[in-house]
Amino acid sequence: MRDQIATAMKQALKAQEKRRLGTIRLMQAAIKDRDIAGRTNGADAGVSDDEILSILGKMIKQREESAVMYEGAGRVELATQERDEIVVIREFLPAQLSEDEVATACDEVVATLGAESLKDMGRVMAELKKRYAGQMDFGKAGAAVKKKLGA
Numbered sequence: 001m002r003d004q005i006a007t008a009m010k011q012a013l014k015a016q017e018k019r020r021l022g023t024i025r026l027m028q029a030a031i032k033d034r035d036i037a038g039r040t041n042g043a044d045a046g047v048s049d050d051e052i053l054s055i056l057g058k059m060i061k062q063r064e065e066s067a068v069m070y071e072g073a074g075r076v077e078l079a080t081q082e083r084d085e086i087v088v089i090r091e092f093l094p095a096q097l098s099e100d101e102v103a104t105a106c107d108e109v110v111a112t113l114g115a116e117s118l119k120d121m122g123r124v125m126a127e128l129k130k131r132y133a134g135q136m137d138f139g140k141a142g143a144a145v146k147k148k149l150g151a
Helices: 002-015 018-040 049-072 076-090 099-113 118-131 138-148
Strands: none
Touching (some): 002 018, 018 049, 018 076, 049 076
């Protein structure tokens, strides 16, 4: 994953794509920050690919929220910039699951773990994050699991 990001950065640099290059640098900075935080906790190896997917997912969510705020404030050009960054970040994530696929995955994990009540929701969500890192919106998945477990 790191190699893929580094290669994309070199390509953006050669092609003089400033917005793309800036976004990729932000991605690398976020990953490096997490690496440093891990080192202070005693982990010498950098973050795993699953953690990188999680970081990228959070970056997308932040940009979506910012874009909505900018549009509400009448700053369309900034909202457009945020959405352009989302497009670049999504290139590094696996394909997103559809709502039906998310529901099916939630049902499968609930059945596999034998989850029966909301007390089991944490285990179910942890397993979903392990299996589908970067592939689904866990907010929507959480709602589906809650519905399945009878809330």
